[in-house]
Amino acid sequence: MLGKFKRSRQVDDDFLTRTIEEAVLKKVQNGFDPERVGELISKAVPELIDEMSPQLAASLMKDNRRLRAVKRGDRKYDRRLQKRWGRALDLYVLIHTLCAELGEKTAHKERDGLTPTQEYTLEALTGLHVSACRVAGEVLTLLSHGHPRGALARCRTLHETAVIAGVIADSASDSDHSDLAERFLDHEIIGLRRDARQFQKDHATLGEEPLEQAYLDELDRKYNEVITKYGADFKREYGWAKKFSPNDNLRALEEKASLSHIRPHYQWASSEVHCGARGLSRNFVEYRGIVVRDAGKTNVGLIDPASMALNSLMQVTFSLAVEGAPEGSDFEAVLCMRAVDEIRSACCNAFIDAQVEIDQAERKILERMQRKAPKL
Template identity: 45%
Template structure:
């Protein structure tokens, strides 16, 4: 099996072995076989390797010519990729900008008349929406650089945020659960205390300063107050949702907000986050008759992450516009939602059209 990578001309990868050999020759050693080198350096192999490794690294860092060659190839790939997907990238960017502007408009509206639960819901939805807009930009950056699998990992996060936003929006008019956003925001202390304790246990190994005892005491007091207020179930990862969703896990929330049809895509994206063996077989492509491990960029596979990201961004934006401010949806908001709905459909179609053209061109090449 080969490693799939683009063609190079005097790149860093090509030169690295040359660096190693050159440094070894300069050291005065006349043989280059690994076993012979080990024998010569017997008794001090680690010291020898450290010294030689440092010199090789210094040499590689000074070779600006090879760095420029790699950068030129990357830039060339990106230019060709953008030409192929120009219309799709533009549609994606317009959709993201449309969603961002809609969020900014809601965020600037007055909210003095809101109840505590309404204010908490609005705050949470605005915050989720802002982060979703940022991540949609990260997906765009990864797609534009030929890393669709990396984009899938960010799409996973966006789907989680869409499910949370859907849950909060679902409870705005529910008298039994309209405090869900307050619970969600209060749950931060559970993660804070857990992270603080972990850091405190590891700070010596990390070579870092310990947290102040007073800060830890404050977190513990906040945590104890939250557990006393909400009950022991609040300790769980989704303890904030236990009252709203007795099956308080992510799959339960997906079902509750009718997004469980995305579970297959979500599990697929998980493979780009976790290191299970399934993720390895997904990192294999067939290129011109050969199976190859992907170790670099690729110009196909962009459609699914683009679609997933825009779907989640649309869902989060709708939750904010419809439920963020009670009875405030207007004609502008309705038009925005319709435009986003159209863009989330059209953009993936444009990505797919570009991918189909690439495959046609590749088929022509293979038939020569």
């Protein structure tokens, strides 16, 4: 692909230099002191850039050859990736579809006479399941187009969703903490008020109109209500879980949900979310004996994000359809989850098989390259 770009006629790399030289030469011919060329250039360059950049942008936008080449390359790459990983990705689609259907069926069951606690629990778990299905679909899209690290970043959100769904489902039958779902839903106002106050502070810089004072007053009223109801600790990020877990943070909730063993994968995924030095080292990959910076697509590394995403999606689905169901788990839901788990095992094996095939093909290529390499 890079070779095609080099052979195609793109914007001349010497365009700006040539333009400056022509302008300077014209000045000298008109009697300008040659010894003051440096001064002339230092003054002319900013003005020249201001003048020429719109013309350059217009030229680039008119020439569609680069864009067509990139799109053509992407399509070819996606077809090759599908050929290698198609079976595994198809099973991922099946699991995602089954979980979504089971969640929808559970959420739309006819239920009469639910207690407020049961209604809060069902509302919270349904909302979390909807989010999990959407994010799992985003993971699938990223994997299908060669972006496993982007998929891993979304797995971080899925893990957090699985943890929260797990503790809410577990607390539903606990008389001491049966209000956890209500607390979780009421905590929305904390984030809304925080975001609104930040926007109000920065709206002028953003070029936006300020929020209406009546809206801000209403947020303050609701905020004061929940702080009065639950206490000052409720304003913390996981303040809704303070009563359930005195250490109101995700790590403590992972322990409560029996998901603390996922912490290493979660931290790995976090390095793809936050822009820290730790994540930069992951940009280096070895390709056929050469260490390169990976700035684009790759057809390896799909196993971990796929496995992490499916596990989290199934945990959220289980929390909604089995553990957190107001009437208790039923035979059909348990049977469906067991069947989905069987498919998950087959899916993970398919991902592993695809990676093994790629590794074997790469070894053969390296062996051929070594045979053809000149002997010293």
